[in-house]
Every structure is written in structure tokens, then in C-alpha cells.
Amino acid sequence: MLKKDNFEHRNKTNQDLINRLYFMKQINIKWHNAVSNVGRIMNPRLFIIVLCVLLLTSFAYGQTIKSKTAPEFSLKDINGNKVTLKENYGEGPVYISFWATWCKPCREELKIIQELYKKYEECGFKVLAVNTEGPKASGKIKSFVKSNGWTFNILIDNDGEVFRRKYKGFAVPYTVMTDPEGNIIFSTVGFKPGDEKHVEELILDHISPTTCAINETETEE
């Protein structure tokens, strides 16, 4: 009797499971069909033509993404302290750079930015260099930062949620610069030598002349 009950119970459980799986599969098929209909009729060439026409229109009228607020984040720095983006606002522009230890252009960029940081730190210029490598660089990162002489804040994006999701990063170096209120004033992928001149102009535009004597003296020079 006990065996029979067990058998019936197991049979019923199996049937329930099969029904549930079948139901989920049906939902999945319907969803897949609905989504794939768009792609089925969009062959690659047609898709490119449509996208290019739209983007060319966008190039013609587009401007730098101004008046957009940089997405807020909280991360830990290399010493394990919590750092938020908004606590860096108020005094001067904030330079957010996403980087990796293996990335040579990132190293060149941050070397150059270190010079600007030294020059304008007292004027409220802030640099947040966000490492995007997760745990794989954890053993080396502190030594790497010190040997390059970087004195600004180094943050760790352990799972890539800030770089990938909040800032929609695809490649490093990826830079976003904000004004003292947090509005994006500059963003670029792949820092190139010479970009620092543009960055310096932006720093000078957004630091307060009353709090920063260097502004006038440096400009005169």
C-alpha cells in the first residue's frame, strides 16, 4: 500500500512537472516568436542603412551630451573605504576614468591626468579612476598605482555593474567628466594624446576663480 501511494505520488509529481515545463515552454516559444519577428525581416544591410541614415542625422545636429547627470554610484577604494560620486561634487569638475592594468593607453592617460590633478587639486578638481578588472587584478593593483605615482582616488568596480550597466562602457579607457553639479561635460572612449588640452580647458572653465588663484596665474603664463 505504501509503495503504491509512493508510486502514485511520484507519478502525479512527474505529471505536474511535465505540465509546468510544457506551459513554460509555450510561453517561451510565444515570447521568442514575438521578438524574433522584428529581426527576421531586418537583414543586416537594411539594418545598417536605416541606422546609418539616423545616425548621420544625429551627427549633423548632435552636440556633446550636455545637461545629463552622471549616474550616481558607490564603490570601494583600494583601501576598502566607501566612496560615492555625489560626495565629490561641489568644489570643481570631476574626472571619472574607467581603466585596467593591462591597458597601455589607460596608463598614458592617467599619467597625464595625474599632472593635471597635481596642478588643479587645490582648485577642487577631483579624479576617480575606476578599475574595471574585478578580482583578477586585485593582487597587483596597489603596487601598480603606487609605482605610477597616482595620488588620486582609485576605485574598484568588482563586478562591472558601474562600468557596464550604469555607464554603458564597452571598452577602456572610457572617460566621463562632470561639472561641479554632476552634469556631464565631456566623455570619450579611447583617450588619445592631446585630449588633455581639451580636459584642461574644461577644468579652467569649471573651477571657481575666487577659490583658485592658480587659475589666473597659470592662464597668464
Add this chain to the structure above:
Amino acid sequence: MKKYIAIFTGGLICLLFVAEYCPAQDDYWSVSAANWMQYWYFEDSTSNHDAREDSLDNRFIVDFNLGDFYTGMWMRLLQLNRPDESSEKITQRYFGWRQDGFNIHVGNFYQVFDKGLTLNTFLDDAVYYDNNLDGVRASGLFDKYEFDVLSARGIEATNGERDYVFRGARGAVRPVEHTAIGVSYVRFKRNDFMNFNRSLNSNITGINSRFMIGPIDLYGEYAVRRGAKPDPFSEGNGDGTYLSGSLVFEKISIFSEYKNIINLVYPNPQNRFNAPPPVSHSGRSLTDLAAVKGERGYQAGALLSPTYDLNFDFSYSEAFSRNAPVDYYLAEKYGGVRWSITSDLVINYNWDRIDYTIEDEIENYFDVYYYLRYDLTLSLAAYTRRFIPEGGEDYHENYLTLGFGLANKFQLSLGGSTSNRDTNPQQDPKKLAFAELTVRFPNHELVIFNGGERGGLICSSGICQTRPTFQGTRIVLFSRF
């Protein structure tokens, strides 16, 4: 058909209109988006016939924020000119709420618990690796403590379905200055294919600690895996250790890492949801390269900076397989120098030798940047790679690239590579040349590549993939709205 084109085109026009002409936010809400499109027209080197085909990969991300609430999705259109491999789908969608370090997130996400011994999910485009989770997560990051609690599903690599179930939590406190202590736990559940009514559970528990004072920084993590055997040939129980330490002084920094794991990674070595850092300069690990279930290894290195403009970088690493039918060995010696000779001239040189049971590899890399003007640069990159397969003939590859860049406007690169291989001219031709133009607009970046790009082993995050040689045209357009 026309209906769908109209819907799609209309949607894009609306989005671009909103992005370009409307403020896209006020004090309370904002919309942002990014699109990455890659189009290839190429010679299919993987097939034996001389076929040319085109493919498209488009990824679109959009986010909407309203006060402390947010929502967004990732869409991907992949057209490989092989219907069975093409797809159009919403790859990720999510919504959540965040305030003062506290966050509740529903939908797709990535999560790493500490150094990854108990849970390590991430996206790495270099090796096309994406093991995102889909579920619910609550997390908090505060000055003295932090935590993450999650319940989610993970993708089973062979069928692409979310068959794996994860329940997990982690927490860390800083009870006194200079010290942090943390614990983590993950319950990993999968179906037993031998018995439909049964599921297999693995419980992974980890403990970690960090100590920092002055120039010293020490970290240690230990994890234990207990659970059912996934199959008669596997072990359900295992453990792992990861240690790291660094000593940082003014002119010299020393770092070291150690790992020792056995049967810790799940569900299998090459498609896994947990792993310690790779502990090698090039990001290679035996767990992935040889698909072994256990390995022991270390890395030690030093970084010297006698002056601000001169940096030296050395490291040495070794790894040995554990309990594998064949003993595998991986060692890497690396040395590099970066020297800013003048404010206009910067050079980089590095040498890297990898000794692996199956094939050794030696790389010599040199590059130089010269500023013609503050915004005008000339660059040259040259490197060689020599491969020494076990029991086979050596072969080598030489690369040279010349670059000319006008900052913030464009970059032109001309380059080529040669190889002494003549086994398969289609998959690995002796000579390849290319031209690449990058044009930068305020919110867009356009890259046009034409020519040949040599394939080979690409490694990142402890994962390696072999890429075929590419010959053809590639257009990449990255836009932010």
C-alpha cells in the same frame, strides 16, 4: 514586413529625437542610451570553400531613471548569415531602487563575492564571456559594513537555458581600523539528469579577511564546497584558498599571490560561476586551459619607479594541476619598461615568456609615441610572438603598426603581420596587411577596418579562446545618447 520596419524605424527616430532635441532629463528623471554596432564582410576562414559573407552584431542599451528608481534593458541583434546562429532578443532587463548605499535590483545582474571563490559572474568582451544572473538582489554598502543577498538563475552553457539556481549572501565588517572580515555563502542547485525528480545541491561557504597597515596589505580567503556529486566521475566536495600580499614603498612595490583549489569551481571548469583570480600576468589559468578540477599556483612581482618617468615591471608565476590524469604546468616570466624620455617621446617595451605543457610562447613588444604637436601624434608598435609546440615545429609571427592621430578627431593606423606558417594558408596566411580609421564625433565613434587580422589565443579573466584569422572589412559604430 513593412509594418515591422516602420515600427523599428519609428522607434529609433523617436529615440534619437528625444536624445538630441529634448533635454533628456529634468531634476527628477533622465533617459540615456548607447548603441554598439559591428558589421563584418569577410572571408570565412573556418570553412574549406572560398566563401565571403557578412554579419552584424548590434547591442543597444537604454536606461530610464526616475528619482531613486531605475529601469533598463539590453537588446542584441545578431545576424550571422546562418539562420540557426542568428538571434534577436532582449538579453537583459532590470529595474530597481537605490538610496544611500542601499539597492534592491530585480532582473539581470553581475555579482562577485569578494575575490570570486564562492561566486564570480561578469561580462568580458575580450573572450565573449557572459555568465550574468537573473533574479533578485539586495545590497548595501556603508562605511563600516556591507552585504549582498541574492536569489537568481544562471545559464546552462550547453542549452542556453537558465537551469541553474543560486541562493547566496555575503557580508563584511570593519570592526577596527585597518581590518576587515567577511563571510559568504552560495547554494547552487542544478537538475540531476539521471533522475528527473532529484536536484543536485552544492553549498559553498567562504571566509575572508584583510589587514592593512602602512605599506602592508594582506588578504586571505578560504572556501569550502560540499554537496552531491554531479556525476559518478566527479567529486562533490572540494575547497580553495586565495592569498595576496603587497608591500608598497616610495620607489618600489612588491606583490604576491597564491591560489590552491580542488573541485571548487562549479558546474565545470570551463563554464563556471566561481573561480579565484588567475594569478598570472597574462590572465591564464590551468582551470580553463586544461579543464582541470584543481590547481596550485603563485605569482610574485615587483614594480620599480626610480623616477616618475621611468617604470619597471617584473613578475613570475607558476601553476601546477592537481589530481589530473595528466600533469599540467604553466609558468610565466614577464618584464616591462615604460620610459617617458622627453615630454614628447614615450616608449614601452615588454618581454613575456609562457611555458605551458602543450606549447610555449615568447612575446617581445615595443611601442613608441611621439608628439608632433600637442594634439598630433605619431606612434609605432612592433612585436613578435614565437610559439614552441610540444613535439612540433616552432613558428613565429611578426607585427608592425604605424599610427597617426589627431586627438579628439581621428586616428589612422596602417599595419601588417607576417608568419612563417604554411600549414593552412587560408586560416593562417603568411602575410596580412590592414588599414584602420577611427573618426570621433562628440557622441559617436566610427571605426573602419579593412585587411587582415591574425587570429590566435586570446586570454582574459582566466579564460582563453582561440580566434580565427579575420580577412575582410569591419565597421564599428559606437554611439551614446
